[in-house]
Amino acid sequence: LADVRGELDCIVIGYNDREFDTFAREQKPLARASGAYQEVKTNSVLLHGRRLTYMDLMNHGIKLATGTDPRLSVFRTPSLGACYLTSFLRRKGHRAELVNYFSRHETDELKDRLKDGAKSVAITTTYYVDNAPIIELVKFIREHGKGTKIIVGGPHAFNLCNDYDASMQNRVLKSVGADIYVFDSQGEATLSKVVSAVVEDADLSRIPNLIYRVDGEMCRTPREVENNGLDENVIDWSVFDPKLISPTVYMRTARSCPFACSFCNYPTMAGEHVLSSVEVIIRELTDLRERGVKNVVFIDDTFNVPLPRFKKLLREMVARKLDMNWISFFRCSNADDEAFDLMKDSGCLGVFLGIESGDQTILNHMAKFARTDKYKEGITKLKERGIVTWASFIIGFPGENQETVTNTFNFIEDTGPTFFNPQLYYHDQRSPIHLQAEKFGIKGGGYSWTHNSMGWRDAATWVEKMFKDVKSSIPLTLYGFSIWSFPYLISQGISMDKIRAFGEVARDMITAGFPDAPVDLSAHEARLAAVFAPRA
Numbered sequence: 001l002a003d004v005r006g007e008l009d010c011i012v013i014g015y016n017d018r019e020f021d022t023f024a025r026e027q028k029p030l031a032r033a034s035g036a037y038q039e040v041k042t043n044s045v046l047l048h049g050r051r052l053t054y055m056d057l058m059n060h061g062i063k064l065a066t067g068t069d070p071r072l073s074v075f076r077t078p079s080l081g082a083c084y085l086t087s088f089l090r091r092k093g094h095r096a097e098l099v100n101y102f103s104r105h106e107t108d109e110l111k112d113r114l115k116d117g118a119k120s121v122a123i124t125t126t127y128y129v130d131n132a133p134i135i136e137l138v139k140f141i142r143e144h145g146k147g148t149k150i151i152v153g154g155p156h157a158f159n160l161c162n163d164y165d166a167s168m169q170n171r172v173l174k175s176v177g178a179d180i181y182v183f184d185s186q187g188e189a190t191l192s193k194v195v196s197a198v199v200e201d202a203d204l205s206r207i208p209n210l211i212y213r214v215d216g217e218m219c220r221t222p223r224e225v226e227n228n229g230l231d232e233n234v235i236d237w238s239v240f241d242p243k244l245i246s247p248t249v250y251m252r253t254a255r256s257c258p259f260a261c262s263f264c265n266y267p268t269m270a271g272e273h274v275l276s277s278v279e280v281i282i283r284e285l286t287d288l289r290e291r292g293v294k295n296v297v298f299i300d301d302t303f304n305v306p307l308p309r310f311k312k313l314l315r316e317m318v319a320r321k322l323d324m325n326w327i328s329f330f331r332c333s334n335a336d337d338e339a340f341d342l343m344k345d346s347g348c349l350g351v352f353l354g355i356e357s358g359d360q361t362i363l364n365h366m367a368k369f370a371r372t373d374k375y376k377e378g379i380t381k382l383k384e385r386g387i388v389t390w391a392s393f394i395i396g397f398p399g400e401n402q403e404t405v406t407n408t409f410n411f412i413e414d415t416g417p418t419f420f421n422p423q424l425y426y427h428d429q430r431s432p433i434h435l436q437a438e439k440f441g442i443k444g445g446g447y448s449w450t451h452n453s454m455g456w457r458d459a460a461t462w463v464e465k466m467f468k469d470v471k472s473s474i475p476l477t478l479y480g481f482s483i484w485s486f487p488y489l490i491s492q493g494i495s496m497d498k499i500r501a502f503g504e505v506a507r508d509m510i511t512a513g514f515p516d517a518p519v520d521l522s523a524h525e526a527r528l529a530a531v532f533a534p535r536a
């Protein structure tokens with residue numbers, strides 16, 4: 001294990017697991033004007049005056065049953081972005097280390113690393129939707145680091161830089177309080193140059209893609225879009241403690257997405273769709289297996305596209321007897337019987353299905369290039385092979401009306417995916433559908449919108465109805481839980497049966513709290529404890 005001690009060039013921080021209740025309280029005053037708080041309500045349970053996420057609730061249930069809080073968090077699984085950056089920096093000769101997990105209950109690792117000395121800290125922003133977790137980290141680093149430069153990059157930072165003009169950027173970035181911001185959707189090559197400059201105390205002005213602070217003023221360098229190869233930069237897992245990466249890691253085998261769903265801005269942001277070669281993926285999987293990894297979560301948005309490559313990869317996994325479990329996003333309209341069989345044989349535990357709507361007209365508006373009958377067939381074939389399905393739906397997309405949303409409701413009942421996630425539509429004004437704002441009569445943005453046939457309040461009522469009334473599937477929402485957490489939970493001794501049973505109780509607790517007023521949930525808590533009671 002090549003653990004670097006002494007003064008570091010860079011500490012890469014994975015995730016700040018901020019208290020969800022704090023976030024919920026910040027959102028509550030906006031409840032009348034936007035559906036953001038509605039999403040808070042469907043992602044958490046109001047219990048003893050605090051909003052708990054699904055994972056908090058699971059911890060609470062285990063504590064009730066055993067007397068011990070296991071502090072489970074899916075963010076303990078190594079952050080892929082942070083692992084990638086640490087490996088990238090090491091390969092460039094930097095003394096870099098990863099601090100994967102930070103929370104207000106667990107600050108020692110970062111504190112100790114900062115005490116040993118670090119020229120810089122890189123904060124990745126993959127999972128953040130607001131600035132608060134970054135600001136919290138910046139304050140902590142200022143308090144415990146001695147002159148450590150703070151660098152912020154990743155998707156949230158990229159969006160902040162992209163969305164605002166220079167003067168707004170200055171205000172927002174100053175309020176975040178870091179020293180240097182990397183403005184690129186990839187950014188690893190830029191980060192490496194910045195770390196070199198910080199170590200050598202050199203000028204930053206020659207490094208592209210930066211916004212940085214000098215004497216309180218923000219300076220900018222020209223944009224130079226990065227294009228880093230996937231195969232050449234595959235993660236060197238040997239730089240990490242085997243205890244950190246075993247038994248579950250995230251992996252990517254592609255960048256960007258070949259589709260152009262009209263609600264999604266990702267392909268525009270991420271650029272050309274690029275694939276790793278099957279040979280490199282198999283080499284990486286074999287290496288991970290030798291390091292004790294048993295579960296892989298592929299984070300590619302369209303893992304089974306193109307289909308021939310998907311099948312070739314699965315055939316290799318079977319032939320080499322890798323004996324790993326895996327989970328991925330999956331387009332079930334893009335598979336054949338051989339693919340479904342190979343998925344089963346190669347260890348597929350479950351898939352995330354971005355179905356989005358059970359109504360064909362809405363799918364067409366979304367430019368999903370998918371048919372509801374193919375979706376139905378796909379879900380059936382996955383279920384026949386014992387593969388867990390988690391289907392996601394957007395409620396309230398432009399064109400949505402009572403009839404189309406009823407079709408989605410019926411689609412979920414008819415197909416019965418193991419879990420489903422009904423999400424309130426979020427109108428991203430950078431997404432392709434915004435070009436049709438006039439046609440659909442779209443007004444507003446984010447979670448505060450109306451269009452010709454629905455508004456966010458009606459859509460929110462439908463989301464609640466789905467939570468309450470769908471009988472053939474269990475609603476689970478994404479915040480800090482999702483299908484990605486299943487391998488982690490299973491490795492912690494929580495079986496799929498327990499996850500299902502937990503989901504049933506969580507649904508009843510969440511729906512009981514929809515009026516957003518304290519309710520007596522003691523009977524529900526007893527059910528929750530029973531789910532996690534140790535077997536006699």
Ligand code: SF4
Pocket residue numbers: 257258259260261264265266267301302354
């Ligand atoms: S929603 Fe998924 S499949 Fe559609 S464009 Fe975005 S990333 Fe691609």
